[in-house]
Amino acid sequence: MTSHIVDQVRLRGLLALLRIFVLYDPLRMLLILMCLIFAGIAEGVGVLAILPVLGLATGDLPNNKLSQLVLSVVGGLGLSTSLFGLLAIIVLGMFLKAGLTLMAQRIVGFAVADFSTDLRLKLISWLMKARWSYCVSLPAGRVMNAVATEATTAGAAYNAVANCLAIAIQVALFCALALLSSWQVTVVGLVVGGIMIVLL
DSSP: OHHHHHHHHHHHHHHHHHHHHHHHOHHHHHHHHHHHHHHHHHHHHHHHHHHHHHHHHHTOOOOSHHHHHHHHHHHHTTOOOSHHHHHHHHHHHHHHHHHHHHHHHHHHHHHHHHHHHHHHHHHHHHHHHSOHHHHHHSOHHHHHHIIIIIHHHHHHHHHHHHHHHHHHHHHHHHHHHHHHHOHHHHHHHHHHHHHHHHHO
């Protein structure tokens, strides 16, 4: 019973944190999301190109549907379907992913700094509006702890939400790629992974 209540409190806290992340600066959040989504797509393109590369490197023609689809799309775009051309697509995909992820992390860094600063300014503003008798009754370190440590911790939580979002997008993309490759194996993997998460 107690663990159920703790889980509900954690879920409410997580939802409140997500609401703060989305509503604090919606335009910046949208920019972060777009960078992360396009970074995931770039990584997915690079990973998809690995399948025919493995077939070409071993000398076997790619015989599964996904490899043939990748080769037909690459050929349809007018790009080379040789080993060198596919390796160039993989490298380009990884570079694009790294650049977009770096851009998203840079935006998150500025957002964390702004969020922490705004929180500190609000705390100080609220403290200035409080009655003097309230300020005198506070323990000496409580206000300093709220302004320094807790604002920094709130900024770290904002950063953690952004990183969690990046990982969730990456997991969703890889699950989609795995489903395209072999949906039976993917379902078995997801079930086994879910069981391991529950047991741990």
